[in-house]
Amino acid sequence: MKLHFYPYSLARLRLIVLVLLFPILGLASLSAQKRPPGNAPGPVAALSLVLGRPTDRSITLSVMSASEIEASVEYGPAAGPLQKTAPVIARANSPLEIELTALKPATAYQYRLLSRTPGHGEFKPEHSAVFHTQRAPGQTFTFALQGDSHPEREGKMFAPDLYTRTLQNVAADAPDFYLMMGDDFSIERLIQKQTLSPATVDQVYARQRGFVGLVGRTAPLFLVNGNHEQAARSNLDGTPDNCAILAGLARTRFFPLPAPDAFYSGNNEPVEHLGLPRDYFAWTWGDALFVVIDPYWHSAMTVDNEAGKQHGEEKGKSKDGKARDLWGVTLGDTQYRWLTETLTKSRARWKFVFSHHVLGTGRGGIEQAGFYEWGGQDRSGREAFAAKRPGWPLPIHDLFVKSGVTIFFQGHDHIYARQELDGVTYQSCPNPADPTYQAFNREAYRSGDIFPNSGHLRVTVAPESVRVDYIGSRLPADTASTGVANATLIHSYTLPARTPTTPKPLHP
Template sequence: MVKWLVALVACSLFSGSAVAQPRPSTGSAGPASAFSQILGRPTDRAVTISVLSAATVDAFVEYGTTRGSYTKKTPVRTVNAGTPAEFELGDLSPSTAYFYRVQTKAAGEVEFTSRDAAYFRTQRKQGETFTFGVQGDSHPERLGKMYDPELYIQTMQHVAKDAPDFYFLMGDDFSIERLIERGNKSQSAVDAIYAHQRGFLGLVGKSTPLMLVNGNHEQAAKYLLDGTANNFAVLAGKARTNFFPLPAPGGIYSGNAEPVEHIGLLRDYYAWEWGDALFVVIDPYWHSDVAVDNEAGTRAPQQPVESNRDAKRRARGNDAGGNQAEQLANRQGKGNRDLWQITLGEAQYQWLGKTLHESKAKFKFVFSHHVSGTGRGGVEVAGLYEWGGEDRRGVDRFFQMRPKWEKPIHDLLRDTGVTIFFQGHDHLYARQELDGVIYQTCPNPADPTFTAFNAQAYKSGDIFPNSGYLRVTVTPDSAKVEYVRSFRPQDEGEGKTNGSIAHSYVVKPREPTPPAQSKPPEPKR
């Protein structure tokens, strides 16, 4: 089945700014998908279904609370070829399972055709057990080196079988950097990258709402804005919000309410409660005036090969270049940057603090592509810049550089009882802990090399190689995280079983127990 899906691959068709869904072809671009449906922004009373079709069709959605019995339906509307259309199902009941199917009719057809039946659930009540899933960077542009479509489908099938209430993508899933390098500045080309992912994500997204986290390779970033409608940040921002129905402020959601010219609402940071948990997605890329990681159109600097002597010196912690953060920055070729310029921004920070302080949820989960959006490591870099307050020389400059902020971000997570901070970017599985907060780095879902990339940046914790995803089960009393491995049949062997659990752990609710409030040092007199 998997090989058959991979053999039916994408051949993108463009018409203006629209992009048609893949049609059967040959190659390795992903499963053919002339039609896809993606769920998003579920609330206690509504859910949104994004429909994408290769051909123009009339469509409606029918739904109900009993499998196979659809007692309600939306009005019929036209879905233009290659252009996503959103159907909102409203007047739903809280904490209820619903079943639905999309009906379509192309020009010249007399009867509507039923698409795959699927399901979703409205916002859970407190006390209910549920699951959600998380994957790290998929990087489809790194074919054979960090990505394999057959393996990606394997992971998606695992997730679909688990039927989580929602699924997080931690960023670097829609890289447009090759378009930037080639000067291919067109909405249709950017749209094709987002449409391509729907062929895979639709395996999960038809019954599980998707939650996107912005990554550095998306280049959906403030520093690229130039006031025109035809720049890569705008193209990426529009594709992101057009092809995936992401949360915006209203109903159970709070978040970024500031529209951006030529895009509208970014939907890049947002939060909501579900059952006994608070979920918070944050983003530095749309809020920093400088490139947070690599600049568009340039490849990230390659780390030089380390000699045996240098490796031994680093292992002893005796590098001559200063502390670990400075050494890492220098090895990455980014040592000259002022990382205080990387920021969540005033509005997002104040919103984050308010959201975390006011929530009484037993579990609090925070998601971002990476600590500060750049660098490598987890707790190793959590003490730096606006995240931890110190510069790379170990000097605390937080209140000098962020005079209006309550405290560094890590301190805010610690003092408000955050349970787990999830990040991607580093391309491995790593579980660490700092001040009671779990720092969880998420594995790639489709790396055929099964490598723990950047493991040298992690000095503590439980480290495992790719590939797979995280299944998180939340009960009223605990949250269990399981790393579910994915292997193709040819990869399996001793210690390599598809669907096996490589690592798991259980966390209990953390009560916010803030220490004495942080305050700037008294001025010298």
């Protein structure tokens, strides 16, 4: 394998300059901190800032402090006048959203949080960072994403120090936004041990936020729902304290996720006791359409493992040993109609779709793409789509082909795998913090470019091409044994623009 070292980019230099200009808790000092094993809270637990739902005119900053503070945000264009939000009280350990409005499109912004003990003393700058509003068509930009982080699997596929390194690598690239592909907030052990409560679920979300705040302060975060989140329709029982509701409430409280508005489209169906789950949504950025989809909030049948139980159904068996009928796994009629409309009406040159996994369960990429509502066949290879999905014009993969999807990104398998089927790239995302540096589920992939953990993906979107880089992460002690240094480019590929075409209408 040929290794390359990633050169310093203009974006990276820009971030470094801004970091030097404003008082900021330095990333370097964070990396030097040693953390005890177990439930270490993450390097930014004392005060974490997480950006979310960026648009052309606004962005949301979620502030969470270990102590009660009075906070205000000063913000403005990189070389322009600053404006300030009215002071608000952020209660200890409780996320507070502050809207930054009246922004200009396609503009780089700086901001800093000012805080004081409520009612006492001067406001002091705590943190500063940069973000970018929606890019205009023709502008080049980067976004980044991570596969399953699994903080609950410390020692098996998670190391806090390695996660911190990955997130520092991401932050150094100054991406416009960052997607987390699911299995980042497992509540399985709380269910197993019968310790599930609003407080214990909140701890899971607060801990993860302590890590991803390293990126989230400068790159808005988008969450993709995973199976271990258990934010799933099949768990609903009509009560307000079941695991799906508690997970759904924590997701939307700890992270500013988009709901349908003038900028985002998405799920507008509230769930009882929760409100909008904010699980599927789409937006346009530069020349690209971004679409996040989710089977878990829409399948009456359990999609993958049952709450609190290990996998065991991936081979098609339910807990009573009978074969499961995966036609029961679905995006649902409403999400499917929205997905069809979103993909086919968009004139974007690039279209990216994100989901935890093909069908939300199983192993592999294109190996699974021919089955059930994704491909139309049952396991025996019989075409059954028309009978099983009456009123749906096309299986999901065929919809991707016809509407010109560039890349489908998934997590779940804990491996880097790049495949292609009918012109659509299927990209499995590696874990960001697996200290065993394995290629889990390698046997499920029969083709493609395969590389082991750990690291993140950086995607550069330009008018003429899209480039995907797999940036490896390594702890210092593991560089020699794995032959890979931290922040090394492990794999890269470029997709050229296809001739722009007007999307053809699908069959009625």
